[in-house]
Amino acid sequence: MPKLNMVQAINLALRQEMAKDKNVLVLGEDVGKDGGVFRVTDGLLDQFGSARVIDTPLAESAIMGAAFGMSILGLRPVAEIQFSGFAFLILPQLEGNASRIRARSQGTMSAPMVVRMPYGGGVRALEHHSESREATFAHLPGVKVVIPSGPRNARALLVAAIRDPDPVVFMEPKHIYRAFKQEVPEAEEVGIIGQAEVVKPGEDITIISWGAMLRPTLKAVEALEAKRAARVEVIDLLTMSPIDARTITESVKKTGRCVIVQEAPKTLSMSSEIIALINDKALLYLEAPVKRVTHFDVITPYFGRENLFLPNPDQIEAALIETLDF
Amino acid sequence: MPLKEIASFNVKHLSILDENGQWDEDLDPKLSDDDLIKLYRAMVKGREADQRMLKMQRQGRLGTFPPTTGHEAVICGATFATRDDDWLVGSYREMPGRLMRGEPLERTLHYYNGREEGSALSAAHHLMPIQVILGSQLPHAVGMAYAMRYKGEQGRAVVCFFGDGASSQGDFHEALNFASVWQAPVVFVCQNNQWAISVPLACQTRSQTIAQKAIAYQIPCIQVDGNDALATYKATKDALDRARSGGGPTLIEMVTYRLIMHTTADDPSKYRSADEEKTWWDKDPIPRLFHHLKKIGVWDDQKQALLEEDVKNEVNQAVKNFESEVDFKPDAPFDHVFETPSAALEEQRALFLSNLRDSNNA
Ligand SMILES: Cc1ncc(C[n+]2csc(CCOP(=O)(O)OP(=O)(O)O)c2C)c(N)n1
Ligand SMILES: [Mg+2]
Numbered sequence: 001m002p003k004l005n006m007v008q009a010i011n012l013a014l015r016q017e018m019a020k021d022k023n024v025l026v027l028g029e030d031v032g033k034d035g036g037v038f039r040v041t042d043g044l045l046d047q048f049g050s051a052r053v054i055d056t057p058l059a060e061s062a063i064m065g066a067a068f069g070m071s072i073l074g075l076r077p078v079a080e081i082q083f084s085g086f087a088f089l090i091l092p093q094l095e096g097n098a099s100r101i102r103a104r105s106q107g108t109m110s111a112p113m114v115v116r117m118p119y120g121g122g123v124r125a126l127e128h129h130s131e132s133r134e135a136t137f138a139h140l141p142g143v144k145v146v147i148p149s150g151p152r153n154a155r156a157l158l159v160a161a162i163r164d165p166d167p168v169v170f171m172e173p174k175h176i177y178r179a180f181k182q183e184v185p186e187a188e189e190v191g192i193i194g195q196a197e198v199v200k201p202g203e204d205i206t207i208i209s210w211g212a213m214l215r216p217t218l219k220a221v222e223a224l225e226a227k228r229a230a231r232v233e234v235i236d237l238l239t240m241s242p243i244d245a246r247t248i249t250e251s252v253k254k255t256g257r258c259v260i261v262q263e264a265p266k267t268l269s270m271s272s273e274i275i276a277l278i279n280d281k282a283l284l285y286l287e288a289p290v291k292r293v294t295h296f297d298v299i300t301p302y303f304g305r306e307n308l309f310l311p312n313p314d315q316i317e318a319a320l321i322e323t324l325d326f
Numbered sequence: 327m328p329l330k331e332i333a334s335f336n337v338k339h340l341s342i343l344d345e346n347g348q349w350d351e352d353l354d355p356k357l358s359d360d361d362l363i364k365l366y367r368a369m370v371k372g373r374e375a376d377q378r379m380l381k382m383q384r385q386g387r388l389g390t391f392p393p394t395t396g397h398e399a400v401i402c403g404a405t406f407a408t409r410d411d412d413w414l415v416g417s418y419r420e421m422p423g424r425l426m427r428g429e430p431l432e433r434t435l436h437y438y439n440g441r442e443e444g445s446a447l448s449a450a451h452h453l454m455p456i457q458v459i460l461g462s463q464l465p466h467a468v469g470m471a472y473a474m475r476y477k478g479e480q481g482r483a484v485v486c487f488f489g490d491g492a493s494s495q496g497d498f499h500e501a502l503n504f505a506s507v508w509q510a511p512v513v514f515v516c517q518n519n520q521w522a523i524s525v526p527l528a529c530q531t532r533s534q535t536i537a538q539k540a541i542a543y544q545i546p547c548i549q550v551d552g553n554d555a556l557a558t559y560k561a562t563k564d565a566l567d568r569a570r571s572g573g574g575p576t577l578i579e580m581v582t583y584r585l586i587m588h589t590t591a592d593d594p595s596k597y598r599s600a601d602e603e604k605t606w607w608d609k610d611p612i613p614r615l616f617h618h619l620k621k622i623g624v625w626d627d628q629k630q631a632l633l634e635e636d637v638k639n640e641v642n643q644a645v646k647n648f649e650s651e652v653d654f655k656p657d658a659p660f661d662h663v664f665e666t667p668s669a670a671l672e673e674q675r676a677l678f679l680s681n682l683r684d685s686n687n688a
Contacts, residue, residue: 033597034524057494057530058460058522086459124389124440128458266674296674298659303389304440308656308678314688315681 001183006176009151009184010040010116013158014078016188018048021076024162027054028063028080037082038118038177064090064115068098068167071113076162084119084171085128091136098167099142114161114168120212120263121310122175124303131300132211132264137169138241138273144168144193145240149214151182153238156191164193173212196244198251202233205324206251208274209261210237213311217261220316230324240270248274249281256287257326259319261311266294288326291319335541337534340561341551343618345609355560359624365406365555366615366625369398371637372422373612375431378641379438383590387649391438394421396553396585397517399611401487402426403558404515404580407566408485413474415454415467416487419517423487427451431644432651441654442662461495464488464514468501471510471569483511483569485562491522493536499543502577506543509574513565514540516577518552519584524597540577552582553611556618585610656682 004012018024025048026041032055035042045053056063060081067077081087098111121130138145146161146168148154154172161168199214200221209217214236221232233251237244252258258278260271271292278290293311301309342353357365376395382388394401397419405423408414414423421434429451437444437456445455457463467486474482492498493516505512516536520527533539540547546568550561558580565576583606587594594603619625660667660675667675 029522030524032524035596037523037591055525055529058491058525059494059496061496062494126390126438126458127456267670296660296678297671298663298674301659302437302440302442304654305656305659306440308682309659312685314685318684 001185003181004151004155004184005178005181006148006151006154006172007038007040007178009155009182010158010172011042011044012184013155013162014041014044015047017159017162018044018052023074024076024078025052025054025070026078026080027056027067029056029058029082031055031080036080038174040116040172041080060086060089061093064093065097067113067115068093068101068111071111071167072101072109076112078114078116078162081115081117083129084117084133085131087115087117087133090115094137094143094167094169095140099140102142102166110165111167112165114158114170116158116170116172118174118177119171120173120175121300121306122212124306127302130303130306132262132295134171134240135264135269135273137171138270142166144242145171146193147171147173147211147238147240149173149211149236149238150176150180152184152189153191153197153236155184156189157193157238159189160191160193163190168193171211175212176215179215191238194239194242194244196238196247197236198233198247199236200232200234202231202255204230204232204255205257205259205320206233206235206248206255207259207261207316207320208235208237208248210240210270211263213261213263216311216313217316219313220320223313224317224320228324232320237270243273243277245277245281248277252278252282253285256285257323258286258290259316259323260290260292261316262292262294263310264295265297266292267297269294288323291323293319335538337538337541337547337549339549339551340557341554342556342560343554343614344551345553345614347614347617347621349618353560355556355563357556357559361406362619362624365402365559366619367633367637368402368406368422368426369555369612369615370633371425371640372398372402374637374641375421375425375644378645379435380590382645388435388438389440390589390591392418392589393584393586394419396583396606396610397519398422399555399558399615400515400517400552400580400582403555404485404487404562404578407559407562409482411452411482412566413452413454413467413470413484414487415463415470415484416457417460417463417489417492418456418458419489420487424448424451424453427453429453430647431641432648435644435648436651439648442658443654461488461492461497464497464501465504467512467514468505468508468510471505471512472508475511481570483513483566485513485515485566487515487517489522490516490518490520490527490530490536491525493539494530499539502540502543502545502575505575506545509572511569511572512575513562513569514575514577515562516579518579518581520581521584521588521598523588523592526598535579537577537579545575545577547577547579549579549581552580553609553614555611555615582611583609
């Protein structure tokens with residue numbers, strides 16, 4: 001099996017889906033000749049031509065709105081927003097139209113489209129290039145939100161997103177675009193949107209994370225298990241919305257303890273939602289309050305301070321210990 | 327009924343000093359020798375600072391930044407036409423103009439070294455902080471211009487810079503329309519460097535000029551040779567005079583070229599030819615003005631040597647100042663969310679600081 005990094009794996013998904021279905025096309029800023037500023041769409045222009053790999057004028061709202069229009073007539077556009085920091089410009093179209101066309105048309109129309117965007121910190125980028133705003137999108141009914149954590153699930157989930165009958169926001173943790181490689185089969189693999197993955201089973205405590213936070217989480221778990229007898233169950237959330245309540249609930253019922261790790265600010269975030277869900281479905285199984293390790297409710301600091309603000313393995317390990325010893 | 331022509335338009339192009347040294351004395355803005363030298367000096371200093379920043383970036387002493395090499399005539403010519411109490415509302419490619427306004431180079435260096443402190447002095451110089459969200463600054467400029475007039479500050483105006491790519495944003499069109507309806511004292515300066523990262527102007531717009539987009543909004547417009555500092559100065563000065571006297575907004579398209587990469591993270595060889603770059607190096611705005619100043623007798627090689635020495639020293643000193651300022655409050659981001667941090671935020675600050683102590687002790 002070839003070993004690919006996340007950029008190559010996403011490129012593979014796009015290439016294969018475009019080869020398979022001529023309704024799939026890619027549009028965005030610098031996605032053609034440049035192959036995207038992160039090279040995610042590299043080579044697609046040469047292979048599929050400029051009618052299917054569209055370097056658009058610079059206007060996110062029109063990229064989103066036009067992709068929506070294409071999807072109404074049966075195309076399957078994959079729009080790229082160059083950085084998630086500029087994705088606020090798609091909200092009028094996403095909230096106002098794509099999310100609700102199924103409802104507005106009473107099921108007679110739909111928007112099978114994908115919006116890809118790199119997001120998150122850790123790459124010493126400029127202002128507006130490091131935010132983690134998955135909750136903003138997950139808050140919109142009618143929009144699915146997916147965040148892969150490695151090359152293999154990125155490929156499989158993007159294929160699923162492209163084939164999904166509803167709009168999917170696909171957020172790519174750019175911190176791990178090239179951080180590591182995984183074996184990614186050439187043969188088709190389709191992920192399941194709405195399904196979290198138990199990355200590592202355990203009995204004593206559940207830890208939930210996603211995107212680039214999975215790696216520091218696993219590091220913390222490894223460090224903890226080297227010191228203590230506790231066995232930690234690690235859940236990779238993968239889909240923010242619709243959330244996989246079952247996997248979370250089953251795990252927390254089993255372990256009775258839970259820690260959530262996210263790169264996003266704390267207030268009204270995915271971790272808030274997960275705690276509410278545990279409250280609804282598994283409160284009486286808890287033996288300790290659910291603990292979270294998050295960014296803070298501040299304007300995302302420029303890169304000079306970013307590492308001070310991102311959750312790190314030590315903080316995660318401390319949260320696990322505190323919750324285990326409660 | 328026969329079709330009647332009910333409106334017709336034209337777009338003018340201004341060039342005063344061209345790449346072959348041809349000079350139109352009638353159009354010349356007739357700056358004093360002192361002013362010409364000031365303007366030239368600002369361009370030379372901007373280039374020196376930019377080249378120095380490139381080296382620092384390559385050495386890991388600065389983060390990613392967007393160079394300004396090639397843009398000096400646009401930025402310095404336009405800025406030179408402003409008064410210190412006019413607001414400049416830019417994007418991220420105006421470093422030499424910021425220096426002209428007196429914002430120390432250290433601030434820009436801090437900004438591109440990932441420090442919010444880099445923007446701490448901008449308001450004092452009537453500069454908005456560096457803007458990354460393309461096009462979003464145009465409506466701000468209109469609002470600021472409205473506010474000046476509303477507050478009775480007659481004669482003040484706003485100059486707003488943006489790129490050719492940004493002219494595709496809804497914000498561009500919405501701002502022009504507002505400015506026109508309000509007759510706001512604002513001058514929009516499009517730095518048309520013909521590329522938006524890898525996207526050439528021809529893919530950005532089918533319009534023959536960017537200037538003409540103003541016509542739809544009943545705004546006066548002009549296209550200018552953006553490598554001709556006399557022309558960029560003159561066009562901006564004329565537009566500012568109009569704005570100051572209640573004549574409303576202007577759109578100036580300044581045609582220039584980004585001679586090097588979009589940002590230090592970009593590789594232009596992926597999308598444009600070295601030949602194309604070469605033809606634009608031949609139009610470099612700095613040698614153009616240098617030769618002109620020599621020709622009219624206000625400049626010579628000895629003065630040039632002194633100037634180069636001077637700006638090098640100034641840039642060196644700024645880099646030294648920048649590198650000696652290392653004491654940054656780690657929890658500063660909590661200070662500036664609201665005027666008064668909320669109780670919840672203070673609780674988070676306490677956690678942040680205790681995490682920091684733990685990791686320092688570990
Ligand atoms: C709203 C928004 N979308 C996308 C980007 C990413 N981006 C940064 S610069 C750039 C190209 C800008 O081109 P132009 O407006 O011509 O300005 P130039 O960089 O050429 O000076 C792009 C797409 C951004 N900063 N803001
Ligand atoms: Mg440009």
